[in-house]
Amino acid sequence: MGTTSACVFCGIIGGSDEDVVVYRDDVAVGFLDHSPLFVGHVLMVPATHVVTLADLPDDLVGPFYRRVQHVSARLPELLGAQGTFVANNNTVSQSVAHLHVHVVPRSKGDGLRGFFWPRRRYEPGQAVATAAELRRGLADFPHG
Template identity: 35%
Template sequence: MVPTDSECIFCKIVAGDIPCARVFESDTCLAFLDIAPVNAGHALVLPKGHYPTLMDIPVELGGDLFQVLSQVGKAIMEVTGADGLNLMQNNYEAAGQEVHHAHYHLIPRFADDGLRLWPQTGYDDPDEMGRLAAKIANLME
C-alpha cells in the first residue's frame, strides 16, 4: 500500500483533488510544472507515495524516479531551448524544503538567466575533510 498524508498538498495533487499542469505520470511517479517557477518549464518530479525526505524513499523507487527525471529533463530542455538543467532536491526546512513530500526540481537554465549557485568555501582545518569522510564512510559499513 502506498503511504499518503491527507494534509499534504502533493498527495492531494497525486489524488487529483488539486489540479496541476501534468507533464508525466506513471504508476509510481508524477511530474508537473511548478506554479512558482525559477524559469519557465521548471518541473517537479515526485514519488506518488508520501515520503517526507529523500532518505525515506524506498530504494526500489530509485530506478523509476531517475528514469522519469531523465525523460522529463530531456523534454524540458528540448521544449524550452535551455542551455542546461539543474536537478535540485531539498531535505528538511534548514535546506529549504517547504513541502514535506520528497520531490525533485528540474530547472531549465539559460546562459544569460542571471542565476548563480550557492557560494562555496574550503575547509579551515586541512585535516577536517579527511576526518569527516572517515566518519561518514564508517556509517556506510
C-alpha cells in the first residue's frame, strides 16, 4: 500500500497541508474539505493509499470506521451542530482516487436537500482556525 506522489490526499497525509489536518494517527487522517458543504466538513482517509472501500484491507475496516465514528460523534459538539451526514463515493463522483469519507456537520434547516450540495469556500484564515479547534477537540480518541 503506502502512498503515491500522484495523489493529492497522499500529499496531505505526507504533510503538504498540515494546517487543515484535524485528526492523524497510523490508521487515518482527517482534514477539512477545501470546498465544504458547511464549515467543519471533514474528509477522513486511510493513512495509506486505498482507492475505494472495496480496496480497504479487512483488518483496517473496523479501525478506520471507528475513527470516522469518533469524528462524527464529536463534530456536533465542537461546531454547535445537531448531527452529521456521513458518506463516501466509490469511483463514480469520487473526485480524488483515494478512499475518503465525508463527515459533514448538519443542523435542521441548514438548506442541504437530497443530492443538491452547494459548496462553499472558507473565508481567509477560517479553515486554519476551524482545523485548530477541531484538532483540540478530536485529540481524545482512545488509541489501542
